Amino acid sequence: MAAATCSFQGTLLPSLNDTHKHLPLHSIKKSTTIGKNAHTRGSTHKKTLTKCSIGLGDFIGGDLVKFDLGQWLSDVEEHKALAIYSPHEGGYEGRYLNRLRYQGYQFLSLSARGLGDPETTLTKFHPVCPAHVGKQPIARWYFPPEVDYRLSLLPPNAKGLVVWIIEAKVLSKAELQFLAILPSLRPGVRVIAECGNWRKFMWTPLKEIAGLSATEEQVSK
Numbered sequence: 001m002a003a004a005t006c007s008f009q010g011t012l013l014p015s016l017n018d019t020h021k022h023l024p025l026h027s028i029k030k031s032t033t034i035g036k037n038a039h040t041r042g043s044t045h046k047k048t049l050t051k052c053s054i055g056l057g058d059f060i061g062g063d064l065v066k067f068d069l070g071q072w073l074s075d076v077e078e079h080k081a082l083a084i085y086s087p088h089e090g091g092y093e094g095r096y097l098n099r100l101r102y103q104g105y106q107f108l109s110l111s112a113r114g115l116g117d118p119e120t121t122l123t124k125f126h127p128v129c130p131a132h133v134g135k136q137p138i139a140r141w142y143f144p145p146e147v148d149y150r151l152s153l154l155p156p157n158a159k160g161l162v163v164w165i166i167e168a169k170v171l172s173k174a175e176l177q178f179l180a181i182l183p184s185l186r187p188g189v190r191v192i193a194e195c196g197n198w199r200k201f202m203w204t205p206l207k208e209i210a211g212l213s214a215t216e217e218q219v220s221k
Contacts, residue, residue: 069099072203076100080183081191081206083168083176085198092201093194097164104159105190108150112167112193119178122147122163123185147186160188168193176210 076082086093101107120126127140150161165171165179171193179191195209 069096072096073099073103075203075205076190076192079205079207080189081180081193082203083193083195083206083209084201084203085196086194086201087199088197096201100162100190104157105162106150106154106158106160107162107164108146109164109166110146112165112169112171115165115171118171118175118182121145122182147182147189151186151188154188160190161186162190162192165191165193168195173210176206177212180205180207180210180212 084093084096097107115121116126123145125142125144127142129138129140132138147161147163154161163179163182168176168179171179176193176195179193182191183189191206193206195206
């Protein structure tokens, strides 16, 4: 059978026997795009531009250099108890922790999930029941106050003790209020509580998160 060649509105279409040839993809699309919509189809493709803002930190290592470290140190000395919010990927809070360490502070790192009652654990003798396999009797051991014990072990050149509490978002309002007034009960103590996450590292006085007004703080003193 002879190869049939057809045309449509003056446009020559390829024959049936030519379909086995390896034609470029763009040539096939051009041959099939006919009629009045040939110009409108090409005009519907809109280009999307993505703009990226570049700041000074992108050239000098903004991930390593933090320009708010001076404000961070002054707020720690002024408020003495801060609630911090760090990015989800983590690692940013280490810059600010090391800055306090360079100032001469010692650290007591605790997790809020296993802290128990903060007032009892940090400032009083508290019982601890060790885990048992099921055959041993349930024992109860007594431990000294965590804060007072660490304060007694501080070297003479230490500036103070920073109680760094991770996962503090699980604590209740009353527990956060005690952590906010802990520096007033122990003058050499600073409290840093990780109360959540945010797009960038930021902090606020812990008494504002706990709902502790200035008058209530003075009464607690």
